[in-house]
Amino acid sequence: MSTSGVVKTIQTSGSCHCGKVEYTVSGSILGQSYCDCKACQKATGTLKVPFITVSRDSFSLTQGELSIVHGSTGVKCDNYGVWYHCPECGTNLYWAPHQGEQIDILVGTLDDVSVFNLKA
Numbered sequence: 001m002s003t004s005g006v007v008k009t010i011q012t013s014g015s016c017h018c019g020k021v022e023y024t025v026s027g028s029i030l031g032q033s034y035c036d037c038k039a040c041q042k043a044t045g046t047l048k049v050p051f052i053t054v055s056r057d058s059f060s061l062t063q064g065e066l067s068i069v070h071g072s073t074g075v076k077c078d079n080y081g082v083w084y085h086c087p088e089c090g091t092n093l094y095w096a097p098h099q100g101e102q103i104d105i106l107v108g109t110l111d112d113v114s115v116f117n118l119k120a
Ligand SMILES: [Zn+2]
Pocket: 016, 017, 018, 019, 020, 021, 086, 087, 088, 089, 090, 091
């Protein structure tokens, strides 16, 4: 068992900007990072996007529905996965790779962002 990389278990909730989509996350944070690839910039309108990585099983939609966006930048996060957003307000809630059982939640959509602790 590795002693580096503390796995933190969380139980928290999140939502989109308009409030039509709500979700809970219950499980372990498997990683956290910033991405500043062009796909992430276009998807969010920001320079650097903070993510936490969790198992798909940890994420539960509790209200509303999500739409999938296939980005068109042709780089990194658009090439390797798709974006899940609120069809009403367009807020991206998470990114999911084409392969694998993990998803990256956009930290800004969490109600409690203190689970993320990387310096910008
Ligand atoms: Zn919304």
